[in-house]
Amino acid sequence: xxxxxxxxxxxxxxxxxxxxxxxxxxxxxxxxxxxxxxxxxxxxxxxxxxxxxxxxxxxxxxxxxxxxxxxxxxxxxxxxxxxxxxxxxxxxxxxxxxxxxxxxxxxxxxxxxxxxxxxxxxxxxxxxxxxxxxxxxxxxxxxxxxxxxxxxxxxxxxxxxxxxxxxxxxxxxxxxxxxxxxxxxxxxxxxxxxxxxxxxxxxxxxxxxxxxxxxxxxxxxxxxxxxxxxxxxxxxxxxxxxxxxxxxxxxxxxxxxxxxxxxxxxxxxxxxxxxxxxxxxxxxxxxxxxxxxxxxxxxxxxxxxxxxxxxxxxxxxxxxxxxxxxxxxxxxxxxxxxxxxxxxxxxxxxxxxxxxxxxxxxxxxxxxxxxxxxxxxxxxxxxxxxxxxxxxxxxxxxxxxxxxxxxxxxxxxxxxxxxxxxxxxxxxxxxxxxxxxxxxxxxxxxxxxxxxxxxxxxxxxxxxxxxxxxxxxxxxxxxxxxxxxxxxxxxxxxxxxxxxxxxx
Amino acid sequence: xxxxxxxxxxxxxxxxxxxxxxxxxxxxxxxxxxxxxxxxxxxxxxxxxxxxxxxxxxxxxxxxxxxxxxxxxxxxxxxxxxxxxxxxxxxxxxxxxxxxxxxxxxxxxxxxxxxxxxxxxxxxxxxxxxxxxxxxxxxxxxxxxxxxxxxxxxxxxxxxxxxxxxxxxxxxxxxxxxxxxxxxxxxxxxxxxxxxxxxxxxxxxxxxxxxxxxxxxxxxxxxxxxxxxxxxxxxxxxxxxxxxxxxxxxxxxxxxxxxxxxxxxxxxxxxxxxxxxxxxxxxxxxxxxxxxxxxxxxxx
Numbered sequence: 001x002x003x004x005x006x007x008x009x010x011x012x013x014x015x016x017x018x019x020x021x022x023x024x025x026x027x028x029x030x031x032x033x034x035x036x037x038x039x040x041x042x043x044x045x046x047x048x049x050x051x052x053x054x055x056x057x058x059x060x061x062x063x064x065x066x067x068x069x070x071x072x073x074x075x076x077x078x079x080x081x082x083x084x085x086x087x088x089x090x091x092x093x094x095x096x097x098x099x100x101x102x103x104x105x106x107x108x109x110x111x112x113x114x115x116x117x118x119x120x121x122x123x124x125x126x127x128x129x130x131x132x133x134x135x136x137x138x139x140x141x142x143x144x145x146x147x148x149x150x151x152x153x154x155x156x157x158x159x160x161x162x163x164x165x166x167x168x169x170x171x172x173x174x175x176x177x178x179x180x181x182x183x184x185x186x187x188x189x190x191x192x193x194x195x196x197x198x199x200x201x202x203x204x205x206x207x208x209x210x211x212x213x214x215x216x217x218x219x220x221x222x223x224x225x226x227x228x229x230x231x232x233x234x235x236x237x238x239x240x241x242x243x244x245x246x247x248x249x250x251x252x253x254x255x256x257x258x259x260x261x262x263x264x265x266x267x268x269x270x271x272x273x274x275x276x277x278x279x280x281x282x283x284x285x286x287x288x289x290x291x292x293x294x295x296x297x298x299x300x301x302x303x304x305x306x307x308x309x310x311x312x313x314x315x316x317x318x319x320x321x322x323x324x325x326x327x328x329x330x331x332x333x334x335x336x337x338x339x340x341x342x343x344x345x346x347x348x349x350x351x352x353x354x355x356x357x358x359x360x361x362x363x364x365x366x367x368x369x370x371x372x373x374x375x376x377x378x379x380x381x382x383x384x385x386x387x388x389x390x391x392x393x394x395x396x397x398x399x400x401x402x403x404x405x406x407x408x409x410x411x412x413x414x415x416x417x418x419x420x421x422x423x424x425x426x427x428x429x430x431x432x433x434x435x436x437x438x439x440x441x442x443x444x445x446x447x448x449x450x451x452x453x454x455x456x457x458x459x460x461x462x463x464x465x466x467x468x469x470x471x472x473x474x475x476x477x478x479x480x481x482x483x484x485x486x487x488x489x490x491x492x493x494x495x496x497x498x499x500x501x502x503x504x
Numbered sequence: 505x506x507x508x509x510x511x512x513x514x515x516x517x518x519x520x521x522x523x524x525x526x527x528x529x530x531x532x533x534x535x536x537x538x539x540x541x542x543x544x545x546x547x548x549x550x551x552x553x554x555x556x557x558x559x560x561x562x563x564x565x566x567x568x569x570x571x572x573x574x575x576x577x578x579x580x581x582x583x584x585x586x587x588x589x590x591x592x593x594x595x596x597x598x599x600x601x602x603x604x605x606x607x608x609x610x611x612x613x614x615x616x617x618x619x620x621x622x623x624x625x626x627x628x629x630x631x632x633x634x635x636x637x638x639x640x641x642x643x644x645x646x647x648x649x650x651x652x653x654x655x656x657x658x659x660x661x662x663x664x665x666x667x668x669x670x671x672x673x674x675x676x677x678x679x680x681x682x683x684x685x686x687x688x689x690x691x692x693x694x695x696x697x698x699x700x701x702x703x704x705x706x707x708x709x710x711x712x713x714x715x716x717x718x719x720x721x722x723x724x725x726x727x728x729x730x731x732x733x734x735x736x737x738x739x740x741x742x743x744x745x746x747x748x749x750x751x752x753x754x755x756x757x758x759x760x761x762x763x764x765x766x767x768x769x770x771x772x773x774x775x776x777x778x779x780x781x782x783x784x785x786x787x788x789x790x791x792x793x794x795x796x797x798x799x800x801x802x803x804x
Contacts, residue, residue: 224763244588244763294571298589353744360760364589364750368569381662381748 027213030483030502033226034239037194037219042177043164044116047124049404049492052161053239054217056495057199058099059164059182062090062109063155067489067496069312069407071156075104075165075183076143085150085445092141097204098167099180099187106137111168113145125162127422128411129154150443152450153408161493185210185498194219211485211501223357230255230478236502237479237486242357243303246476254481259303259474260488263311263405263412266304266356268349268366268468271428274397276345283465284324285335289373290366291327292319296471299361304471309461310412311405311472315454322462332373344374349398351379352387356402362470363400394425405472407491409454410441417461429466533796540792546785550778554605557598564592566599567750575768585770587761593771596752597778603753604782607664607746608733611671616726618672619679624710626680627687638684641677649674649732650739657745667746671733682725686718720797724790731786738779754779 038051043059046052062076078091096104113135116123131151136144147154157163167181180188185207186199197217201210218235220226223245229235231252240246249257270277270286277283292306308322319325336342349366351359360381367377377398382390390396406412416427417434424430437457444450462469475492485499534540560566563583570590578585584593626637644652656670690696696713704713740746741755749756754775761771 242763248766298569298571298574301588357763360749361588365569367750368567368589379749381744 028502028504029214029216030212030237030497030500031235032215032217032237032239033220033229033235034217035219035221035223035226035241038191038197040177041180041188041191042175043161043166043182044112044121044123044176046162053492053494054197055164056161056184056493057186057215057497058180058184058188059161059166060184060495061159061161061164062092063159064493064495065156065159065407065489065491067487069314069490071159075109079155081155085152086147088145088147088154090143090145092143093206094141096183096206098183099202100167100169102167102169104165104167104183105140106143107140108165108168109143110135110137111171112165113163115166115171116163123162125157125160127414128157128160129163150445152445153410153442156406156408157411159407184495186215189214194221205498207498209498211499215497230480233480236483237500238477240476240478243300243473243476244357246474246478247301247303249476249478255478256481256483258477258486258488260477260490260492261305262472262475262492263407263490264402264492265307265309265311265405265472266358266362266470267401267403268362268470269396269399269401269426269428270465270467271394271397271426272466273394273425273428276339276341277347277397277428279339279341280464281335281339282341283468284463285332285339285373286370286375287462287465287468288324288328288332288335289375290369290468290470292325292470294327294369295362295365298365299358300471300473304473307469307472309458309467309469310409310454312407312409312412315409315451315458317455317458321455322458323465325462327369329372336373342374344376346376346378347398348378348380348396349400350387350390350396351381351400352384353381356473358473359400359402366400391426392423394428409457410438413457414438414442417457427466429464431464433460434464530796534792537792537795539788540796543785543788543790543792546781547789550601550782550785551605553598554601557595557600557602558606560599562592562595562598564595566595566752567591575764577768578770584774585768587757587768587771588764593757593774596757597754597774600747600752600754600757600775601778601782603664603747603751604734604737604755607667607671607737608730611668612675612726612729612733614668615672615675615729616679616722619676619681620683620722622676623680623683623685624687624714627684628691628706628710628714634684638680641680644673645677645681649736653736653740654743654745657740662745662748664747667737667740670740671736674736675729675733678729679722679725682721683718686721687714690714690717720793724794724797727786727790727793731783731790734779734783734786 036050038054039048040046040051041055043055046055060074062074063071063079064074066072075093075096076090077093080089092106092109098104113129113132115121116126116129117132131147131149131154132145133148134146138144165183166176170176170179170181185202185205187202189198189200191197196219199215201213220229223240223242226238226240227245227248230238246257249255270283272278272283296302296304296306306319306325308317308319310316324331333342349363351363353360363377363379367379370377391399415422416424417430418438419430419435434457437453437460441450441453441457444453477486477488479486482503483500485501487496489496534544556562568591570586572590573582573586574590575588576582576586582592582594584597586592622637622641626634652674653670656673657666660666660669691714696709699709699713737746738755741753742759744759747753747756749760757775758772761768765772
């Protein structure tokens with residue numbers, strides 16, 4: 001009798017397990033893995049890549065950039081600068097609904113930008129929109145921005161997750177960091193920090209898609225484990241940053257690897273405010289002593305391209321037009337002698353542990369190369385939060401950093417290379433030429449003239465060497481072969497995950 | 505009586521025993537023990553390698569990068585291959601051994617000293633002092649060693665000296681406990697009572713009558729603690745809290761190269777083997793020493 005009971009119990013348990021696994025497969029859920037989780041949910045204040053990658057699935061800005069970095073309509077269907085460049089008029093998309101069912105109107109756009117411009121919000125990108133003087137809504141589907149100065153980069157600056165449109169009701173009566181109501185292709189169902197995030201498809205989305213019923217984002221802190229999960233088939237889609245891990249997938253027949261050149265750049269930040277980096281010759285010597293291609297080859301196994309200050313194809317200069325991009329040890333030694341430092345000095349360089357994964361490796365190659373001019377590099381590895389604190393407080397001499405790029409050169413550097421820029425202290429250097437070039441770049445409308453301005457800016461930056469630009473890497477997305485429709489964007493945005501479908 | 509006398513605690517010299525005849529020298533006895541022999545060979549081998557590494561008498565300079573010879577498999581030029589910077593793995597194993605051994609030896613020495621003093625003091629004085637000291641040791645003992653070491657390193661920051669401090673803190677309670685046990689029985693032994701009756705002071709009793717009788721236990725314990733310390737050091741370095749790049753350490757080599765394991769397995773294999781063999785060496789040596797030194801385990 002007992003055996004029969006046990007048999008029944010086992011049978012029951014088996015049925016239970018089977019039914020739950022069938023239930024779990026109910027609905028076509030795309031399982032996504034990545035190493036780092038979002039740090040918060042308020043799209044206007046979040047700055048980390050990890051947060052933006054989640055929020056751009058939920059919220060939408062007025063305009064977005066496509067895979068070639070051209071502006072495409074999102075919540076706005078059309079836009080127009082007035083002839084004098086003093087007003088920017090958007091025509092809004094009709095029939096868009098927020099996730100809570102309310103209609104999207106011009107009032108929401110005005111409320112959102114009012115919130116971004118409000119200093120109390122501590123919005124991440126506020127400085128990019130300071131040219132907005134006032135806003136008005138002639139009707140529900142038209143918004144007019146009145147500017148206090150012609151501002152060309154304003155439009156591309158609006159193609160940012162930091163400029164998405166929130167519901168005016170939420171802004172008025174709720175906390176957007178807790179209540180997540182967007183217009184995007186996916187709705188947030190649950191967020192368990194550092195564990196997983198559940199998203200469901202927004203069936204009322206105005207665009208074509210989404211083609212899956214939902215997305216489950218799993219946080220797997222070690223990229224090598226993500227690789228294992230991909231190979232085991234337990235995740236459908238993965239975001240990878242470590243070139244050492246990603247390149248292992250190149251020859252994998254079951255997993256498709258996408259490699260996208262990124263706008264973000266690896267840089268050796270020197271703070272000219274600290275001795276002996278205040279000497280121009282010393283900074284130039286460091287630049288001349290480095291072999292940038294070798295840094296890419298050693299630290300990133302060749303996964304990157306040597307770059308100047310601007311990484312976007314439309315403005316980037318060939319590296320032979322930049323100061324000392326070919327390693328020249330003799331010249332470096334001469335410069336050190338001119339600075340009276342032929343005996344060298346010790347340079348402290350801080351790096352964040354595994355953020356980016358190659359940072360410590362970059363520092364080690366730099367240290368090895370600078371030995372040739374008697375500079376002893378002392379690598380100071382810090383955990384990411386300490387690193388960010390010291391970076392924000394400008395409490396360092398040298399730092400290996402991975403800084404984000406933008407499609408517009410002015411927006412990319414407005415927070416560093418101007419007097420009173422937000423990160424001026426961190427940047428550690430400023431002169432009249434830089435400030436002047438940036439101001440002219442902001443208002444110039446003619447592309448040719450603007451290109452010249454930013455050509456000059458790049459040449460000036462690499463001659464004065466406040467930072468040593470090294471290389472721009474790739475970002476990697478990988479998915480199983482039954483996943484289709486994914487095309488990675490050059491700004492790393494996941495917005496276009498709305499077009500992904502999975503064949504089960 | 506004569507055969508037993510060598511194990512008898514601190515007999516006066518006047519008894520005039522003949523040590524050569526009643527027992528062969530300590531090293532020979534150790535070499536008769538098979539595990540002791542293997543352990544001794546491994547430990548001596550790695551100590552030599554590490555000493556060479558310590559004075560940087562390596563095949564290539566430890567930090568020298570050879571960009572052209574990046575990720576080379578083991579060859580005649582690079583016996584253990586090269587890493588992603590073209591650094592010689594063999595040279596780095598030597599320097600890594602030096603760092604690991606240095607940390608282990610210093611921290612175990614300090615914890616032996618502090619632990620033994622605490623243990624003897626607590627055991628000899630007894631009473632409330634004993635209770636308080638040993639309960640503190642119990643608290644430290646309750647934490648898994650790596651966890652406690654992590655805590656110490658998190659508080660005072662990463663680096664070589666903090667690794668030493670962390671491992672010292674972790675292993676002090678063990679020595680305190682090991683030292684206290686023998687003291688409890690020895691302080692009531694007849695020869696101690698005799699010494700006290702002759703008017704010997706406490707410190708003299710401890711130094712001349714009690715300590716010599718716990719030496720063997722301590723020697724075995726030190727050998728075993730060295731093997732644990734090596735593992736703890738490797739663990740801390742693996743987690744990024746011990747030796748810092750570009751300096752070499754076996755644990756650090758494992759963690760830095762684990763992403764390259766598929767394309768350059770030698771970068772994982774050799775540091776892992778080194779850790780395993782050196783820890784094995786100290787364990788076998790410890791076992792061998794115990795067999796040789798402990799009168800109760802003697803098989804002959």
